[in-house]
Amino acid sequence: MHNKKEIKMPVGTKALILSKLYYGVLSKSLERLDLERYYSVLYFLNENNGCNQQCICNNLAIDKTAMVKVIDHLIKMDLVDRVINPDDRREHFITLTKKGLKQTEEVVRSFMAIDAEIFSTINKEDLETFMSVLDKLSFNLKALPSNDLFFNYKKTARKPRKPIQK
Amino acid sequence: MHNKKEIKMPVGTKALILSKLYYGVLSKSLERLDLERYYSVLYFLNENNGCNQQCICNNLAIDKTAMVKVIDHLIKMDLVDRVINPDDRREHFITLTKKGLKQTEEVVRSFMAIDAEIFSTINKEDLETFMSVLDKLSFNLKALPSNDLFFNYKKTARKPRKPIQK
Protein backbone atom coordinates (compact mmCIF):
# COMPACT_ATOMS: atom_id res chain seq x y z
CA MET A 1 0.00 0.00 0.00
CA HIS A 2 2.44 2.64 1.19
CA ASN A 3 5.45 0.93 -0.36
CA LYS A 4 5.98 0.20 -4.02
CA LYS A 5 6.91 -3.32 -3.13
CA GLU A 6 6.69 -5.10 0.18
CA ILE A 7 10.10 -6.63 0.74
CA LYS A 8 10.16 -9.83 2.73
CA MET A 9 12.67 -9.31 5.49
CA PRO A 10 13.93 -11.62 8.26
CA VAL A 11 12.38 -10.93 11.62
CA GLY A 12 15.72 -9.92 13.16
CA THR A 13 16.16 -7.25 10.51
CA LYS A 14 12.60 -6.03 10.91
CA ALA A 15 13.08 -5.81 14.65
CA LEU A 16 16.27 -3.79 14.21
CA ILE A 17 14.55 -1.36 11.84
CA LEU A 18 11.61 -1.01 14.21
CA SER A 19 13.92 -0.20 17.08
CA LYS A 20 15.75 2.43 15.02
CA LEU A 21 12.47 4.09 14.08
CA TYR A 22 11.33 3.85 17.69
CA TYR A 23 14.43 5.42 19.22
CA GLY A 24 14.37 8.14 16.57
CA VAL A 25 10.89 9.13 17.70
CA LEU A 26 11.81 8.74 21.36
CA SER A 27 14.88 10.96 21.21
CA LYS A 28 12.86 13.58 19.36
CA SER A 29 10.18 13.53 22.05
CA LEU A 30 12.83 13.80 24.79
CA GLU A 31 15.06 16.43 23.21
CA ARG A 32 14.13 18.88 25.96
CA LEU A 33 16.10 16.70 28.44
CA ASP A 34 19.85 17.25 28.72
CA LEU A 35 20.30 13.48 28.50
CA GLU A 36 20.43 12.48 24.86
CA ARG A 37 20.64 8.67 25.11
CA TYR A 38 20.58 5.64 27.46
CA TYR A 39 16.86 6.16 27.97
CA SER A 40 16.22 2.45 28.29
CA VAL A 41 18.59 2.29 31.26
CA LEU A 42 16.60 4.96 33.07
CA TYR A 43 13.40 3.17 32.13
CA PHE A 44 14.77 -0.04 33.60
CA LEU A 45 15.96 1.68 36.77
CA ASN A 46 12.51 3.11 37.27
CA GLU A 47 11.30 -0.34 38.25
CA ASN A 48 14.64 -1.71 39.43
CA ASN A 49 16.19 1.16 41.31
CA GLY A 50 19.22 0.00 43.28
CA CYS A 51 20.04 -3.08 41.23
CA ASN A 52 23.64 -3.83 40.29
CA GLN A 53 25.27 -3.23 36.90
CA GLN A 54 25.17 -6.86 35.78
CA CYS A 55 21.42 -6.91 36.30
CA ILE A 56 20.99 -4.01 33.87
CA CYS A 57 23.34 -5.73 31.40
CA ASN A 58 21.37 -8.96 31.48
CA ASN A 59 18.01 -7.32 31.03
CA LEU A 60 18.98 -4.87 28.30
CA ALA A 61 21.53 -7.07 26.48
CA ILE A 62 24.34 -4.57 26.96
CA ASP A 63 27.95 -5.63 27.44
CA LYS A 64 29.31 -5.02 30.94
CA THR A 65 32.31 -3.03 29.70
CA ALA A 66 29.95 -0.76 27.81
CA MET A 67 27.79 -0.50 30.92
CA VAL A 68 30.70 0.99 32.86
CA LYS A 69 30.78 3.90 30.43
CA VAL A 70 27.00 4.26 30.45
CA ILE A 71 26.93 4.52 34.24
CA ASP A 72 29.96 6.85 34.24
CA HIS A 73 28.03 9.12 31.91
CA LEU A 74 24.84 8.98 33.96
CA ILE A 75 26.86 9.80 37.07
CA LYS A 76 28.48 12.77 35.33
CA MET A 77 24.96 13.99 34.48
CA ASP A 78 24.04 13.58 38.17
CA LEU A 79 21.26 11.11 37.31
CA VAL A 80 22.48 8.07 39.26
CA ASP A 81 24.88 7.11 42.04
CA ARG A 82 27.14 4.06 42.21
CA VAL A 83 27.17 2.52 45.69
CA ILE A 84 29.17 -0.50 46.83
CA ASN A 85 27.05 -3.23 48.37
CA PRO A 86 28.46 -3.70 51.92
CA ASP A 87 27.24 -7.31 51.98
CA ASP A 88 29.05 -8.20 48.75
CA ARG A 89 31.68 -5.63 48.03
CA ARG A 90 32.03 -6.79 44.40
CA GLU A 91 28.63 -5.40 43.57
CA HIS A 92 27.90 -1.78 42.82
CA PHE A 93 24.30 -0.70 43.31
CA ILE A 94 22.98 1.85 40.85
CA THR A 95 20.48 4.24 42.38
CA LEU A 96 18.64 7.17 40.84
CA THR A 97 19.42 10.59 42.26
CA LYS A 98 16.70 13.13 42.93
CA LYS A 99 17.34 14.64 39.48
CA GLY A 100 17.45 11.13 38.02
CA LEU A 101 14.07 10.27 39.48
CA LYS A 102 12.58 13.39 37.95
CA GLN A 103 14.00 12.81 34.48
CA THR A 104 13.15 9.13 34.61
CA GLU A 105 9.53 10.08 35.12
CA GLU A 106 9.60 11.94 31.83
CA VAL A 107 11.43 9.14 30.09
CA VAL A 108 8.87 6.59 31.24
CA ARG A 109 6.05 8.88 30.17
CA SER A 110 7.54 9.23 26.68
CA PHE A 111 8.09 5.50 26.28
CA MET A 112 4.52 4.81 27.32
CA ALA A 113 3.10 7.55 25.12
CA ILE A 114 4.85 6.16 22.05
CA ASP A 115 3.71 2.63 22.80
CA ALA A 116 0.16 3.87 23.28
CA GLU A 117 0.29 5.85 20.06
CA ILE A 118 1.66 3.17 17.78
CA PHE A 119 -0.56 0.45 19.26
CA SER A 120 -3.65 2.64 18.95
CA THR A 121 -4.54 1.12 15.58
CA ILE A 122 -4.21 -2.43 16.90
CA ASN A 123 -6.87 -4.33 18.81
CA LYS A 124 -6.26 -5.80 22.23
CA GLU A 125 -6.27 -9.40 21.09
CA ASP A 126 -3.67 -8.83 18.36
CA LEU A 127 -1.58 -6.83 20.79
CA GLU A 128 -1.50 -9.72 23.20
CA THR A 129 -0.64 -12.20 20.48
CA PHE A 130 2.11 -9.88 19.28
CA MET A 131 3.67 -9.50 22.72
CA SER A 132 3.46 -13.19 23.41
CA VAL A 133 5.16 -14.06 20.11
CA LEU A 134 7.82 -11.40 20.67
CA ASP A 135 8.70 -12.95 24.03
CA LYS A 136 8.70 -16.46 22.58
CA LEU A 137 11.08 -15.43 19.80
CA SER A 138 13.57 -14.02 22.29
CA PHE A 139 13.21 -17.13 24.41
CA ASN A 140 13.85 -19.38 21.42
CA LEU A 141 16.84 -17.31 20.33
CA LYS A 142 18.46 -17.67 23.74
CA ALA A 143 18.46 -21.43 23.24
CA LEU A 144 20.48 -21.22 20.00
CA PRO A 145 24.29 -21.12 19.77
CA SER A 146 25.40 -17.51 19.66
CA ASN A 147 28.37 -15.21 19.59
CA ASP A 148 27.17 -13.98 22.93
CA LEU A 149 28.02 -10.36 22.84
CA PHE A 150 26.76 -9.40 26.24
CA PHE A 151 25.84 -12.47 28.22
CA ASN A 152 29.22 -12.35 29.80
CA TYR A 153 28.39 -14.93 32.35
CA LYS A 154 28.23 -17.48 29.57
CA LYS A 155 31.81 -16.89 28.50
CA THR A 156 34.77 -18.99 29.50
CA ALA A 157 36.90 -15.90 29.47
CA ARG A 158 39.64 -17.16 31.73
CA LYS A 159 41.99 -19.92 30.80
CA PRO A 160 40.39 -23.33 31.10
CA ARG A 161 40.65 -25.09 34.42
CA LYS A 162 44.10 -26.56 34.84
CA PRO A 163 43.88 -30.16 36.07
CA ILE A 164 45.61 -30.59 39.40
CA GLN A 165 48.85 -32.57 38.90
CA LYS A 166 50.39 -33.91 42.07
CA MET B 1 8.64 -19.18 33.91
CA HIS B 2 12.23 -18.86 32.79
CA ASN B 3 12.77 -15.46 34.34
CA LYS B 4 12.48 -14.63 38.01
CA LYS B 5 10.33 -11.71 37.09
CA GLU B 6 8.88 -10.66 33.76
CA ILE B 7 9.83 -7.05 33.31
CA LYS B 8 7.44 -4.95 31.28
CA MET B 9 9.47 -3.28 28.59
CA PRO B 10 8.57 -0.80 25.84
CA VAL B 11 8.18 -2.44 22.46
CA GLY B 12 11.11 -0.48 21.00
CA THR B 13 13.40 -1.84 23.69
CA LYS B 14 12.10 -5.38 23.24
CA ALA B 15 12.66 -5.11 19.50
CA LEU B 16 16.23 -3.92 20.04
CA ILE B 17 16.97 -6.81 22.39
CA LEU B 18 15.43 -9.29 19.97
CA SER B 19 17.60 -7.97 17.14
CA LYS B 20 20.75 -8.24 19.27
CA LEU B 21 19.95 -11.84 20.15
CA TYR B 22 19.12 -12.54 16.52
CA TYR B 23 22.33 -11.11 15.07
CA GLY B 24 24.35 -12.90 17.74
CA VAL B 25 22.93 -16.21 16.54
CA LEU B 26 23.29 -15.23 12.89
CA SER B 27 26.95 -14.26 13.12
CA LYS B 28 27.66 -17.51 14.95
CA SER B 29 25.99 -19.50 12.22
CA LEU B 30 27.93 -17.61 9.53
CA GLU B 31 31.34 -17.56 11.16
CA ARG B 32 32.71 -19.81 8.43
CA LEU B 33 32.34 -16.89 5.95
CA ASP B 34 35.14 -14.34 5.73
CA LEU B 35 32.52 -11.59 5.92
CA GLU B 36 31.74 -10.91 9.55
CA ARG B 37 28.95 -8.31 9.29
CA TYR B 38 26.58 -6.41 6.94
CA TYR B 39 24.66 -9.62 6.38
CA SER B 40 21.39 -7.75 6.00
CA VAL B 41 22.82 -5.77 3.07
CA LEU B 42 23.65 -8.99 1.24
CA TYR B 43 20.22 -10.33 2.10
CA PHE B 44 18.64 -7.21 0.64
CA LEU B 45 20.79 -7.36 -2.51
CA ASN B 46 19.70 -10.93 -3.07
CA GLU B 47 16.28 -9.67 -4.08
CA ASN B 48 17.37 -6.19 -5.20
CA ASN B 49 20.61 -6.79 -7.03
CA GLY B 50 21.68 -3.70 -8.94
CA CYS B 51 19.79 -1.13 -6.88
CA ASN B 52 21.49 2.12 -5.88
CA GLN B 53 22.89 2.95 -2.46
CA GLN B 54 20.01 5.17 -1.37
CA CYS B 55 17.61 2.31 -1.95
CA ILE B 56 19.54 0.12 0.49
CA CYS B 57 19.66 2.99 2.99
CA ASN B 58 15.90 3.53 2.83
CA ASN B 59 15.03 -0.12 3.24
CA LEU B 60 17.48 -0.98 6.00
CA ALA B 61 17.38 2.36 7.84
CA ILE B 62 21.09 2.93 7.48
CA ASP B 63 22.62 6.39 7.09
CA LYS B 64 24.01 7.13 3.62
CA THR B 65 27.44 8.17 4.94
CA ALA B 66 27.66 4.86 6.79
CA MET B 67 26.54 3.09 3.62
CA VAL B 68 29.58 4.44 1.75
CA LYS B 69 31.84 2.61 4.19
CA VAL B 70 29.71 -0.53 4.08
CA ILE B 71 29.91 -0.70 0.30
CA ASP B 72 33.64 0.15 0.36
CA HIS B 73 34.13 -2.81 2.67
CA LEU B 74 32.03 -5.16 0.54
CA ILE B 75 34.01 -4.10 -2.52
CA LYS B 76 37.29 -4.76 -0.73
CA MET B 77 35.99 -8.24 0.06
CA ASP B 78 35.13 -8.65 -3.64
CA LEU B 79 31.47 -9.25 -2.85
CA VAL B 80 29.92 -6.35 -4.81
CA ASP B 81 30.76 -3.85 -7.55
CA ARG B 82 29.82 -0.18 -7.70
CA VAL B 83 28.71 0.85 -11.20
CA ILE B 84 27.66 4.32 -12.32
CA ASN B 85 24.23 4.42 -13.94
CA PRO B 86 24.81 5.84 -17.44
CA ASP B 87 21.23 7.16 -17.55
CA ASP B 88 21.63 9.10 -14.30
CA ARG B 89 25.26 9.48 -13.53
CA ARG B 90 24.56 10.50 -9.93
CA GLU B 91 23.47 6.98 -9.10
CA HIS B 92 25.79 4.11 -8.33
CA PHE B 93 24.35 0.67 -8.89
CA ILE B 94 25.46 -2.00 -6.44
CA THR B 95 25.73 -5.43 -8.00
CA LEU B 96 26.80 -8.71 -6.47
CA THR B 97 29.96 -10.29 -7.86
CA LYS B 98 30.20 -13.98 -8.54
CA LYS B 99 31.72 -14.48 -5.09
CA GLY B 100 29.05 -12.19 -3.63
CA LEU B 101 26.26 -14.25 -5.17
CA LYS B 102 27.70 -17.39 -3.65
CA GLN B 103 28.10 -15.95 -0.15
CA THR B 104 24.70 -14.27 -0.33
CA GLU B 105 23.16 -17.67 -0.92
CA GLU B 106 24.58 -18.83 2.38
CA VAL B 107 23.54 -15.66 4.15
CA VAL B 108 19.96 -16.01 2.93
CA ARG B 109 19.94 -19.66 3.96
CA SER B 110 21.08 -18.78 7.47
CA PHE B 111 18.52 -15.99 7.87
CA MET B 112 15.75 -18.29 6.74
CA ALA B 113 16.93 -21.15 8.93
CA ILE B 114 16.90 -18.95 12.02
CA ASP B 115 13.46 -17.59 11.23
CA ALA B 116 12.18 -21.13 10.67
CA GLU B 117 13.75 -22.31 13.91
CA ILE B 118 12.47 -19.58 16.20
CA PHE B 119 8.98 -19.56 14.65
CA SER B 120 8.74 -23.34 14.91
CA THR B 121 6.90 -23.12 18.25
CA ILE B 122 4.39 -20.60 16.91
CA ASN B 123 1.31 -21.44 14.89
CA LYS B 124 0.63 -19.98 11.47
CA GLU B 125 -2.20 -17.72 12.58
CA ASP B 126 -0.19 -16.12 15.37
CA LEU B 127 2.76 -15.72 13.02
CA GLU B 128 0.62 -13.80 10.57
CA THR B 129 -0.81 -11.61 13.30
CA PHE B 130 2.69 -10.95 14.58
CA MET B 131 4.05 -9.96 11.19
CA SER B 132 1.08 -7.77 10.46
CA VAL B 133 1.39 -5.94 13.77
CA LEU B 134 5.15 -5.55 13.29
CA ASP B 135 4.59 -3.85 9.93
CA LYS B 136 1.84 -1.64 11.35
CA LEU B 137 4.07 -0.49 14.19
CA SER B 138 6.80 0.57 11.77
CA PHE B 139 4.21 2.28 9.61
CA ASN B 140 2.79 4.17 12.59
CA LEU B 141 6.26 5.16 13.77
CA LYS B 142 7.09 6.67 10.40
CA ALA B 143 4.20 9.06 10.85
CA LEU B 144 5.54 10.44 14.14
CA PRO B 145 8.04 13.31 14.43
CA SER B 146 11.52 11.88 14.59
CA ASN B 147 15.18 12.71 14.73
CA ASP B 148 15.45 11.04 11.38
CA LEU B 149 18.80 9.42 11.56
CA PHE B 150 18.88 7.84 8.13
CA PHE B 151 15.94 9.01 6.08
CA ASN B 152 18.13 11.62 4.55
CA TYR B 153 15.65 12.51 1.89
CA LYS B 154 13.45 13.99 4.60
CA LYS B 155 16.10 16.43 5.72
CA THR B 156 16.26 20.06 4.70
CA ALA B 157 20.01 19.95 4.93
CA ARG B 158 20.69 22.88 2.64
CA LYS B 159 19.90 26.45 3.52
CA PRO B 160 16.23 27.28 3.08
CA ARG B 161 15.12 28.60 -0.28
CA LYS B 162 16.03 32.25 -0.57
CA PRO B 163 13.12 34.35 -1.86
CA ILE B 164 13.99 35.98 -5.14
CA GLN B 165 14.42 39.70 -4.66
CA LYS B 166 14.56 41.70 -7.89
Add this chain to the structure above:
DNA sequence: TTACAATAGTTTACAAATGTAACTATTAAA
Protein backbone atom coordinates in the same frame (compact mmCIF):
# COMPACT_ATOMS: atom_id res chain seq x y z
C1' DT C 1 18.50 29.12 -21.48
C1' DT C 2 20.01 29.68 -17.13
C1' DA C 3 19.91 30.03 -12.35
C1' DC C 4 18.59 27.44 -8.57
C1' DA C 5 17.00 23.44 -6.18
C1' DA C 6 17.10 18.69 -5.49
C1' DT C 7 19.30 14.20 -5.57
C1' DA C 8 23.08 10.67 -5.10
C1' DG C 9 27.02 10.04 -3.32
C1' DT C 10 31.60 11.23 -1.02
C1' DT C 11 34.75 13.15 2.33
C1' DT C 12 36.21 14.80 6.69
C1' DA C 13 36.24 15.11 11.51
C1' DC C 14 34.90 13.83 15.70
C1' DA C 15 31.98 11.44 19.15
C1' DA C 16 30.11 7.28 20.62
C1' DA C 17 29.41 2.22 20.39
C1' DT C 18 31.33 -2.34 20.10
C1' DG C 19 34.56 -6.17 20.77
C1' DT C 20 38.43 -8.16 23.01
C1' DA C 21 41.71 -8.99 26.39
C1' DA C 22 43.83 -8.36 30.55
C1' DC C 23 43.29 -6.67 34.90
C1' DT C 24 41.72 -5.90 40.43
C1' DA C 25 38.97 -7.06 44.16
C1' DT C 26 36.00 -9.97 46.37
C1' DT C 27 33.40 -14.09 47.33
C1' DA C 28 32.31 -19.06 46.68
C1' DA C 29 33.64 -23.80 46.26
C1' DA C 30 36.40 -28.14 45.93
Add this chain to the structure above:
DNA sequence: TTTAATAGTTACATTTGTAAACTATTGTAA
Protein backbone atom coordinates in the same frame (compact mmCIF):
# COMPACT_ATOMS: atom_id res chain seq x y z
C1' DT D 1 43.37 -22.89 51.26
C1' DT D 2 44.18 -22.94 46.70
C1' DT D 3 41.28 -22.38 42.72
C1' DA D 4 37.46 -20.73 40.29
C1' DA D 5 33.77 -17.66 39.67
C1' DT D 6 31.66 -13.13 39.87
C1' DA D 7 31.36 -7.94 39.54
C1' DG D 8 33.39 -4.46 37.81
C1' DT D 9 37.32 -1.69 35.54
C1' DT D 10 40.82 -0.33 32.20
C1' DA D 11 42.91 -0.12 27.74
C1' DC D 12 42.92 -0.44 22.96
C1' DA D 13 41.36 -1.17 18.22
C1' DT D 14 37.70 -1.07 15.22
C1' DT D 15 33.17 0.26 13.78
C1' DT D 16 29.39 3.11 13.71
C1' DG D 17 26.82 7.52 14.25
C1' DT D 18 26.40 12.46 13.31
C1' DA D 19 27.04 16.74 11.14
C1' DA D 20 28.73 19.62 7.87
C1' DA D 21 30.67 20.69 3.72
C1' DC D 22 31.63 19.05 -0.56
C1' DT D 23 31.32 17.26 -6.00
C1' DA D 24 28.69 15.91 -9.69
C1' DT D 25 24.53 15.49 -11.95
C1' DT D 26 19.74 16.16 -13.03
C1' DG D 27 15.20 18.59 -12.65
C1' DT D 28 12.62 22.77 -12.89
C1' DA D 29 10.75 27.29 -13.13
C1' DA D 30 11.35 32.03 -14.48
